[in-house]
Structures are given as structure tokens and as C-alpha cells.
Amino acid sequence: MSTAAIHAGWRADDMHGALTPPVYASTAYAHEDHASLKDLFARRSSGYAYSRSGNPTTAVLEQRMAALEGGTGAIAVASGQAATTIALCALLAPGSHVVASQLLYGGTTEFLGDTLADLGVTCTVVDPWDLGAWERAITPATRAVLVESIANPGAQLVDLPAISALAHARDVPVVVDATLAGPALHRPGEHGADVVVHSATKHLCGHGTTLGGVIVDTGSFDPRRCPDRWPRLTTPNARFGVTFADEYDRGGSGLLAYARSKYVTDFGAALPAASAQQILVGIETLDLRMRKISADAAALAGRLHGSEGVVRVDHPTIPGRPDAHLAERDFPRGTGGVFSIDLAGSEEAAAAFCDALELFTLAVNIGDARSLVCHPATTTHCHLSETQRRACGVGPGTVRLSIGLEDLEDLSADLERGLAAARAVTGPLAGADPVVAVRG
Ligand SMILES: Cc1ncc(COP(=O)(O)O)c(C=O)c1O
Incomplete structure (x- = not known):
């Protein structure tokens, strides 16, 4: 390759x-x-x-x-x-x-x-x-x-x-x-x-x-x-x-x-x-990039899972995901750099999260060298009906992350900054509900 x-x-x-x-x-x-x-x-x-x-x-x-x-x-x-x-x-x-x-x-x-x-x-x-x-x-x-x-x-x-x-x-x-x-x-x-x-x-x-x-x-x-x-x-x-x-x-x-x-x-x-x-x-650097972003995305998904204010992390490594065996069988080199999280507090929390990030850029693209964030319900999936959006796993509190090539710890700190802002609008919350991907 x-x-x-x-x-x-x-x-x-x-x-x-x-x-x-x-x-x-x-x-x-x-x-x-x-x-x-x-x-x-x-x-x-x-x-x-x-x-x-x-x-x-x-x-x-x-x-x-x-x-x-x-x-x-x-x-x-x-x-x-x-x-x-x-x-x-x-x-x-x-x-x-x-x-x-x-x-x-x-x-x-x-x-x-x-x-x-x-x-x-x-x-x-x-x-x-x-x-x-x-x-x-x-x-x-x-x-x-x-x-x-x-x-x-x-x-x-x-x-x-x-x-x-x-x-x-x-x-x-x-x-x-x-x-x-x-x-x-x-x-x-x-x-x-x-x-x-x-x-x-x-x-x-x-x-x-x-x-x-x-x-x-x-x-x-x-x-x-x-x-x-x-x-x-x-x-x-x-x-x-x-x-x-x-x-x-x-x-x-x-x-x-x-x-x-x-x-x-x-x-x-x-x-x-x-x-x-x-x-x-x-394409000359595709292999290197995909390995790093896959590993970093999995690490960040793991840290976000269970964080206060995060009600769901949609990534194949999260316990309970029905496609975990497919990751192991068909994707031994990783599952890429894009995944989503659902924030308690719906669109208001998602907006506060996106606006507070300093390293992740609010932009409707994925696969960039820079880490990107967007709110699919009001952007990439905004022309779909509520039912279609739900079927895609997109709710009002869903935020899509596209992990770039920056340092993992810098990205992690930035996400913490976003979560703190989201929690500020929702108030104190219970721990995460480990909900897995939306079905049907
Ligand atoms: C999975 C997938 N397929 C196709 C497209 C469309 O690609 P383009 O924006 O290059 O037309 C996108 C864009 O985000 C995508 O995410």
C-alpha cells in the first residue's frame, strides 16, 4: 500500500x-x-x-x-x-x-x-x-x-x-x-x-x-x-x-x-x-496519516466516553458497539479519524462546545490535516427530516469530530475546554449514559 x-x-x-x-x-x-x-x-x-x-x-x-x-x-x-x-x-x-x-x-x-x-x-x-x-x-x-x-x-x-x-x-x-x-x-x-x-x-x-x-x-x-x-x-x-x-x-x-x-x-x-x-x-502520505489519526481518534473517543455531559460516543471501540467484531475482523489497521459524540443539553450545549474549542476548527469538512468540528443537524444533515436524521444517528446534541494530525494531548485539552463550556450551559450532570449507536 x-x-x-x-x-x-x-x-x-x-x-x-x-x-x-x-x-x-x-x-x-x-x-x-x-x-x-x-x-x-x-x-x-x-x-x-x-x-x-x-x-x-x-x-x-x-x-x-x-x-x-x-x-x-x-x-x-x-x-x-x-x-x-x-x-x-x-x-x-x-x-x-x-x-x-x-x-x-x-x-x-x-x-x-x-x-x-x-x-x-x-x-x-x-x-x-x-x-x-x-x-x-x-x-x-x-x-x-x-x-x-x-x-x-x-x-x-x-x-x-x-x-x-x-x-x-x-x-x-x-x-x-x-x-x-x-x-x-x-x-x-x-x-x-x-x-x-x-x-x-x-x-x-x-x-x-x-x-x-x-x-x-x-x-x-x-x-x-x-x-x-x-x-x-x-x-x-x-x-x-x-x-x-x-x-x-x-x-x-x-x-x-x-x-x-x-x-x-x-x-x-x-x-x-x-x-x-x-x-x-x-496520497503519498495516506498510510502514515490514517494510522496516526485512527489511533488518536480511538484514544480521544475512549477519553470522551464516560465524561460528564457526554451522553454517547459513536466510535467502534466504545463498549457495547454492535460493530466491535467488524472492527477487529475487517479493520485491523484502525477505523479512521471521524466519529461523533452526543452532548447532554442538546443544540445549546453543542453550540457552546463548538464555540469554545480553540484548536478544532468549526468547518464542514473531514479528513483535513487540521482537526475539525461541526454540528451535523444544522449543517451536513440539515435538509433531512427529523426521522432521517435520527436514522443517521444525528440528534440535536450530536457533534462530529474529524481528528487531524496535531498532538494528541493538545487535542484532548481542547476537547476538555469544549466540554467545560457545554457543562456551563447545562448545569451539573450525572455521569455518562453509555448509549451505543442509534438504531432504526
Ligand atoms: C462519506 C462521504 N461521501 C461523499 C461526500 C461528498 O464528497 P464531496 O464533498 O467531495 O463532494 C462526503 C462529503 O462530506 C462524504 O463525507
Whole structure:
């Protein structure tokens, strides 16, 4: 993993021997003659024509992410939201159905319930820890199952091998949003996922500088197994003149080629070359960063658990968490740097806590080098209904923490400062109620 993070996709053999992949800041690419550009557009050759459909710097990121995830290929797009949108649009069609975990980033929940509904796709949301619910929710119209491997904001883990087995038994591909884990902690393809999406904005970039997203094909989804389910992949495409699923035999991916040709191009969701380069630099230290933030997050979660005024800590290491065995089995390198706490005294206490912090910055991002804090109910999850928020484990007193690379003791002291401020608005409180993650 550490070696691929530095080397995959790039050798210093360009004309100047650049060690780090250069930024190809070019919109279009010159071609020697008419035949060369004609062949490219007719898909008889490969290369670059226009950066909305492909760029050499972005291609390095794509190859590196495919290597890190052990996939057959990857496409980089403008944001994590674009990655989820495009991956699902490539699998779903009007009249089809998706089954999704209820523990998802708020923007994904909004996309599923609003924009996908506009496109004629229905969605059933299930408790990811209830395997029977997954089984019952899959119908003949289901074309994708969607989960986060570590859920935002409560760091809940899913039994991916079990969910994948249920979905695959019904020939439904599994899409995993692996943003909070990143390939340093967990490679979903090794646990049954067919498609992996990332918000590269978070840990992959790692320094809060750049928006980006990645879609990886792990190589296990072959639409030709049930050709009638995926006619857009398994029959000749009138617009592009190819049958995308045929690419499967050439070691590529019908799904990614389709997604890039159609959706990245039509939605215009290309990743700028400069962004790809920032993300590539970030990935070089991904392994080191993920180890430190995972260890520090677990230590801080342990200290917060039982603190006066904290009614719940949502982290897999907290006693009683039903996913503790999954942490041990599937996440031996840690469960990342994002988790949430619930404060007694509701939003008023959460506001006092956030405002008193000096080191944690109040900002709606995660996976930065800096530690960040936010109040999901009024920000990332504010467009959801009360019921949807509860299902995501987000209440009025919930605060999300994203642990950065600062010194553990400084972070701990800052959280103590926040708790003191929260207690000042709620008055004296009993000890913590060791409530575990919200269910249902
Ligand atoms: C788990 C998860 N997936 C997807 C996204 C969307 O990513 P982006 O902001 O890069 O569009 C986020 C953003 O917070 C996220 O937390």
C-alpha cells in the first residue's frame, strides 16, 4: 500500500524526468494529422483529445487509485458527490431501484431521495446492521446496493462480506463509499464490493485544499451475467458505436468506460489536472496519516466516553458497539479519524462546545490535516427530516469530530475546554449514559 501510494501510475520518464506527476494544464491536445484525431474519436486508438474526457495528470491519479484499491480501473471526477452520482447513474435507469444504508453522508441521502427520484429511481433505506432488512429490500428491480464502509458521522462499520453475499445472490452489484476509510485501512473489493467511490476531498487529499472524487471498478461486476438487466452495457450503444460490456474481456471495465463516455462528459464533471496533482501528493502520505489519526481518534473517543455531559460516543471501540467484531475482523489497521459524540443539553450545549474549542476548527469538512468540528443537524444533515436524521444517528446534541494530525494531548485539552463550556450551559450532570449507536 505505501509503495503503490508513492509509485503507482507514474515513472519519472517524461521529457524532463519530473519526479512528481506534472500538472498538464491543457484543455486540448494537438494531433499530427486528421486520421489520428478521427481514430481517437472513433475509439480505434487511445489518447487525449479534450480534458473534459481525459487528462494525463488525472490519468495518473486514476491508475494509482486502481492500484491502491486492487481494481481493474478507476475514473477521477470533480468531487465525491460526482463520484456517487455518476456511479449510480451508470447502474440505474428509470424504473429501477436502489437499496441504501440509512447511515450515509447527508448529501448522499438527499441525492437518493430527491434527484434520483426525479430520474424515476426508487430507493429503500435500511438499517445496515439488519441483514434481514437488506434481504427483504432487494426486489427484481434493484440494480445497486449502496453502503459506506465507515459511516459518516458515527463511524459505524458494516458487514460488507455478508451484505455483498446477499446482493450477489440476487445479481445486484454493491457500491461502497469508502471515503472515511480510504484504501489504507480497508479495501472494499477484498470484502465483496463491486464498485468503490471516494470523496478524494477528504483523506486522499488530506490537507483540505482540493475537491475531487474517484470511482473504482473492483473487477467483480460482469453485466453479461444478466444481460437483460443492463441493456445499456450489454447491447451496442448507438451513440458511441460500442458494446461497453465487451471491454470486460480486455481487462477494462464496461461500467467505467460507459460512465466516462456518457456521464463524466455530459455532466461536465471532469477533475482539473491541478486538483489531481494535489490529491496525488496527498496520497503519498495516506498510510502514515490514517494510522496516526485512527489511533488518536480511538484514544480521544475512549477519553470522551464516560465524561460528564457526554451522553454517547459513536466510535467502534466504545463498549457495547454492535460493530466491535467488524472492527477487529475487517479493520485491523484502525477505523479512521471521524466519529461523533452526543452532548447532554442538546443544540445549546453543542453550540457552546463548538464555540469554545480553540484548536478544532468549526468547518464542514473531514479528513483535513487540521482537526475539525461541526454540528451535523444544522449543517451536513440539515435538509433531512427529523426521522432521517435520527436514522443517521444525528440528534440535536450530536457533534462530529474529524481528528487531524496535531498532538494528541493538545487535542484532548481542547476537547476538555469544549466540554467545560457545554457543562456551563447545562448545569451539573450525572455521569455518562453509555448509549451505543442509534438504531432504526
Ligand atoms: C462519506 C462521504 N461521501 C461523499 C461526500 C461528498 O464528497 P464531496 O464533498 O467531495 O463532494 C462526503 C462529503 O462530506 C462524504 O463525507
